[in-house]
Amino acid sequence: MTTRSAFRALIRSTPKCARVPNRSVLSVTGANASQFLNGILSTTVPNHGGFYSAFLHAQGRVLYDVFVYPQQASTSGEPGYLVEYDPRPSNPETPPLPALLKRYVLRSKVKIRDVGTEWEVWGAWGDEKSRMKDAQRKWMFARSGAIEPVWESSGLSPWATTSSTTLHDLRAVGMGWRELVRQGDKALASSEHDVVESDQYMLHRMMRGVPEGVEEIVPMSAFPLESNLDVMGGVDFRKGCYVGQELTVRTYHTGTIRKRILPVQIFDPNSPTPSNLEVTDAPSLPRGSDITAVPIQSSDSERIPRTRGTSKLIQSLNGVGLALMRLEHVEGVENGKFELQIKSDEGDLRWRVRHWWPEGWPEVVQE
Amino acid sequence: MPPFNALRSALRAHGYPSIQHHRTRFLSPPVRILRATYVTKSQSVLLAKPSSEDLEEAGVEPTVAEQATLEITDRAAEHLRNIATEDSDPDVALRIAVESGGCHGYQYKIELTSRRQPDDFQFTHPSLRPSNIVVDAVSLDLIKGSTIDFATELIGSSFRIVDNPQAKGSGCGCGVSWEAKF
Numbered sequence: 001m002t003t004r005s006a007f008r009a010l011i012r013s014t015p016k017c018a019r020v021p022n023r024s025v026l027s028v029t030g031a032n033a034s035q036f037l038n039g040i041l042s043t044t045v046p047n048h049g050g051f052y053s054a055f056l057h058a059q060g061r062v063l064y065d066v067f068v069y070p071q072q073a074s075t076s077g078e079p080g081y082l083v084e085y086d087p088r089p090s091n092p093e094t095p096p097l098p099a100l101l102k103r104y105v106l107r108s109k110v111k112i113r114d115v116g117t118e119w120e121v122w123g124a125w126g127d128e129k130s131r132m133k134d135a136q137r138k139w140m141f142a143r144s145g146a147i148e149p150v151w152e153s154s155g156l157s158p159w160a161t162t163s164s165t166t167l168h169d170l171r172a173v174g175m176g177w178r179e180l181v182r183q184g185d186k187a188l189a190s191s192e193h194d195v196v197e198s199d200q201y202m203l204h205r206m207m208r209g210v211p212e213g214v215e216e217i218v219p220m221s222a223f224p225l226e227s228n229l230d231v232m233g234g235v236d237f238r239k240g241c242y243v244g245q246e247l248t249v250r251t252y253h254t255g256t257i258r259k260r261i262l263p264v265q266i267f268d269p270n271s272p273t274p275s276n277l278e279v280t281d282a283p284s285l286p287r288g289s290d291i292t293a294v295p296i297q298s299s300d301s302e303r304i305p306r307t308r309g310t311s312k313l314i315q316s317l318n319g320v321g322l323a324l325m326r327l328e329h330v331e332g333v334e335n336g337k338f339e340l341q342i343k344s345d346e347g348d349l350r351w352r353v354r355h356w357w358p359e360g361w362p363e364v365v366q367e
Numbered sequence: 368m369p370p371f372n373a374l375r376s377a378l379r380a381h382g383y384p385s386i387q388h389h390r391t392r393f394l395s396p397p398v399r400i401l402r403a404t405y406v407t408k409s410q411s412v413l414l415a416k417p418s419s420e421d422l423e424e425a426g427v428e429p430t431v432a433e434q435a436t437l438e439i440t441d442r443a444a445e446h447l448r449n450i451a452t453e454d455s456d457p458d459v460a461l462r463i464a465v466e467s468g469g470c471h472g473y474q475y476k477i478e479l480t481s482r483r484q485p486d487d488f489q490f491t492h493p494s495l496r497p498s499n500i501v502v503d504a505v506s507l508d509l510i511k512g513s514t515i516d517f518a519t520e521l522i523g524s525s526f527r528i529v530d531n532p533q534a535k536g537s538g539c540g541c542g543v544s545w546e547a548k549f
Contacts, residue, residue: 039468058471058539058546095549103549104467107505246470246539 017124017177017193018201022213024087024116025180026098027071029080032108037068037081040104040243042224043236049160050167054217054224054234055100056244060251062222064097065212065234067121067178069165082165082180084121086213094219118182123169123201124189125176133158134173139362145257145327146230147362148237158233163188171232172208173360199317206315206322207277209358211261215287216314216322224248226259226324231361259311262330264291264323265354266316266342277356280319285342289313291353293329293338307332313342313353325355408440408514411490415483417504425486427504435507437490437500438514443526444492446517451497456481460489460499461526463515465506469544473509477526509533509547 028037038045043053050069057063064085071080085097095103101112124130136158138150149170151158159167161177166188169175181187187195209228211217217227225248229235237252239245251257265274266282291311311325332338333355340353413436419429451459460483464476480501483489488507492498500515513531518524531545538545 036467040472103547104472106465106467106509107503108467241468241470241539241544243470243472 015124015127015176015193016196016200016204017122017187017189018196018198019187020121020123020178020201021198022086022088023084023121024114025119025121026083026085026101027080027113027115028083028101028110029071029078029113030108030110031078032110033079033081036104036108036110037083038242040101041066041068042229042234042242042244042248044239046157046160047155049157050164051157051159052167052169052171052232052234054229055097056224056242056248057220058243060223060244060247061220062217062224062227062229063094063100063219064214065217065227065229067167069167069180071164082115082119084119084180086215087116088214090214090219091221094214120181120183120187122179122181122187122189123176123204124179124187124193125169125174125204127176127192130168130176131174133168133170134360137170137173141362142237142252144225144252144255146225146237146252148230148235149233171210171234172358174208175205175210202315202317203279203320206317206320207263207356207358209261209263209322209356209361211314211322216261218314223251225251225257226261228261258328259324259326260330261314261322262325263356263358264313264316264321264325264340265356266313266319266321266351267354269341269350269352273352273354277320282316282319282351284316284318285313285321285351287314287316289342291323291325291329291340291342293326293332294341296337296339307338311340323353323355330355406440406442406516408438408516409444409493411437411439411500411515412493413488414491414499415487415489417486417488421485422504425504427486427508431504431508431511432488434511435488435490436512437502437510438512438530439490439492439498439500440514440516441492441495442519443515443517444495444498446526447492447498447500448495450479451499457497458499459497460501461515462501463506463510463528464503465509469539471539471544471546473547474544475510475528477528 034045041053042056043051052067054065055063067084069082071082098112098114140148140150159170165180167178169178179187179189211227224235237249263277265277267274291313293307309326311323311329313321313323315322342351342353416432422429447461451457458481460480462478462480465473466476468474483501486504487501490500510528510531514529516527516529518527533547534545535548536546
């Protein structure tokens with residue numbers, strides 16, 4: 001145990017970077033490019049700098065979570081953007097992002113090109129400089145349970161850095177940096193960060209409660225607030241119309257968020273409940289596995305509380321995962337009334353599950 | 368006694384018809400019935416269409432020309448004819464365009480114009496003329512088969528695009544934008 005924690009402390013202290021798998025890039029250029037993106041993205045396109053955002057469906061479900069990097073076309077002087085997204089096909093009703101964007105072009109002066117083969121996406125974290133940025137984050141709360149980060153910045157996007165291909169990754173505290181790297185070039189971050197495997201990035205991301213891509217934010221099915229897009233700064237509730245705005249803003253003002261994606265630890269039922277979210281040798285469980293809240297038998301003849309519905313595991317690796325948790329279950333577990341379980345495919349053996357409120361998230365304020 | 372029944376018997380005691388009766392009288396949609404029953408419409412006539420070069424210039428598939436149809440209601444055609452008479456301009460036309468925007472993705476833009484663009488399709492009512500409607504090739508793909516109507520209402524009268532076969536559901540709550548089927 002001591003060696004393991006010593007090892008972990010060592011890992012924590014060294015800044016790391018890794019290639020982010022399953023990402024592609026579209027170029028959106030032309031005189032109307034900013035206006036075009038502003039009409040269909042869930043955040044306001046800032047005058048300067050890149051940002052994180054999402055394309056929603058008219059009925060308020062998420063289609064794609066994206067990072068947007070502004071580019072100045074050197075010759076024409078027209079605005080241009082690189083849009084980084086997960087290109088993997090998900091379900092047949094979901095249009096691929098290039099097709100989705102082309103539907104909205106109509107007569108606006110916008111060109112859309114697939115430049116996925118020209119770029120790689122990298123993430124870097126654990127350095128002192130990104131921690132300083134994290135300290136500037138303030139929070140705002142809505143009655144529905146929506147949580148928004150607030151940044152003091154005048155005009156410039158808080159995500160922006162001095163490089164047009166590097167962004168602060170502000171989706172959660174400790175996420176660090178996001179970088180577009182020309183195919184064949186070395187990531188800028190690799191000079192000061194140790195290069196590690198992509199799996200390490202995934203673990204780092206999941207531990208901070210950050211879902212990403214079509215496996216975790218399932219197109220046409222995931223809701224933006226349940227998928228933490230509010231906490232991650234991917235939704236602007238004060239912006240005017242954009243596709244999917246009506247339902248999202250109505251939920252913000254009059255709804256209640258009943259589910260959220262949270263990091264979870266998956267562990268053997270015979271071992272004690274872990275006191276830290278940590279990497280183990282537990283196998284990856286199937287995505288979509290049901291997580292049930294089972295009442296804990298108490299000695300006094302207290303009425304056994306009932307639970308409704310199930311939470312869902314949406315990703316897991318080495319005992320760490322992300323789950324779409326019913327907040328009702330989360331509360332029950334925190335009050336010591338339930339424990340969370342996953343049935344394995346082989347039969348009766350069940351895995352225990354423990355949720356974690358991500359480090360750096362604000363305490364929930366219930367009105 | 369449940370409050371609803373109490374209310375019902377109180378009303379009956381004062382000579383009012385039953386609540387059931389009120390409900391059917393007030394919740395029926397009179398406007399919709401009017402439109403379905405009394406508004407006559409005709410298949411419009413295509414007066415002019417862009418050349419295949421113009422369509423290529425606009426970046427539109429040439430097949431759009433084969434499906435260039437619009438329905439036009441008599442009252443819409445009459446209103447257009449009145450505008451043409453008032454302006455003494457037989458070329459005046461209603462320009463209908465589709466723009467991206469709003470919370471459901473698309474919205475209509477309707478304006479009067481006297482100028483036809485190279486990629487415009489021009490329609491008219493078969494008998495009530497002049498009643499020009501122009502639609503650019505890109506927009507036509509999203510409104511073909513729709514009915515152009517002129518609705519007169521207490522709070523304002525306006526041209527409307529109704530029964531668009533490309534539109535899905537009822538659009539956004541404020542009625543500004545609509546969602547397309549793909």
